[in-house]
Amino acid sequence: MSVKEAEVLEHGTSLAHPAHEEILGEQFETLEQQNNAYLIGMWAFIVQEVLFLGAIFAAYGIYRLKYLHEFTLAHKELDWVVGGINTLVLLASSYTMARAVRAAMQNKHGRQILYLGFTLFFAGIFMFNKYIEYSKKYEHHLIPGWGYDAHAIVEHGEKKKILEPLPDGNYKIKLETEKTVTPEEFKQRTQLFLGFYFILTGLHGLHVLVGMIAIGVLMVRAYIDYKKRKPVADYMPVEMVGLYWHFVDIVWIFIYPLLYLIGR
Template identity: 40%
Template sequence: MIESPAATEHIQAHPALQHHFENMEQQREAGTLGMWVFLVTEIMFFGGMFLAYTLYRSKFPADFASASNHLDITLGAVNTGVLILSSFTMATAVWSTQVGKRQTQILCLVLTLLLGLTFLGIKAVEYYDKYEDALVPGQLIPGRPFGPEVAQEGDHDRHKLHLLPGATVEHVQMFYWIYFAMTGMHALHMVIGAGLITFLIIFSVKGRYDPEYHSPVEVIGLYWHFVDIIWIFLFPLLYLLGRHFEH
């Protein structure tokens, strides 16, 4: 068999080149495609929940609107902004790794991490509010089952549930299960993303990435953008629905 010309390139191979790849280009391509394929599986994973949401929202529009109106739209909107900003810093981190600006790279990664943690902090505040109002569905929290106070006509207490005509508490509970399942799964992905970025920061400080070898930053960046996009869908679907019933 004829010897491949690529095989001789091993002599000056980059230290990060794994033995089974011919060159850095192939390794980078494999990593990027691998992440894209993984993101496809993530879409299908969240897709099951989006399907359930779509089905029951069309079945119980008033119930879902009532439940959605109780969510804190300000915190949700701030969080959306935080995430979009973090996507920007992440993209800048990828760019600065590619062009070899290490200081910018580390700074942007740290900023991304901080913004991610801010998101999780605000999310925790929101979750705590729901816990206070006994809106955590079923027996997810032992000792505090679902049981919100329902507001009467003319009562404007923010902590009580305002039901639109035709809405039932039972279906509001279903909305909150879908809300907690989807945002909880999203938050879990954020936590994993924050862990991955921490790992990137450590190796960036050690000077592991250079314009030749930057695919980990790129691939984790892809993941981070994906988690953002999920939120971009979740925000309007969960927070902004049925506002027109009220106004």
């Protein structure tokens, strides 16, 4: 006799609502236990993500310390306005995601679909802006690789009077302190910055894309529940995608100031 059966004999039923029986996996005794298992699993995954992205941030910081002048010049190529709009959009999407989770907890399937739709919409705007940004980098030959060319950064720096080409062909970069570099060094080090930019924003964008697929799946699920007029549905998948989504938002909260803003 299983624990569940014994419990049913003793207390009638362990489940507050008959519909809960469908949701509860047989390896769990109560929904609370099941939900906690889901939650801890998701958090363990997020902690792993923190460390994996944290290592790239740490590497970026170390090279920024070493090549502060070159990195500062290169980062002026990033569009802080588009980055800011994207921050706004992601924060708004986190809010709608939180509202979707709330609706799921209350078994309001229609409202859940609505808020998931808003989240998907904001994520779409984010990805569109990323596309605009990436294609601008392509036009300016700022994609690291064979076609990389630092001319756009040099011209920009000259215009802002923080870079001065010296008669011997080297560049003098004038920030708080001055630094003279050869064109070859300048090319390599600005390319390194853009490498970090593409790795960080690329991985982040990939996470957004995965999140969008997950949200799409949740919307289909919620639609089925809505059609069936299910009184109680398992809200945990929504909660977990929500946790993932907020985490992706947090990553952007760090990317935006560290890549786009500091040293403006």
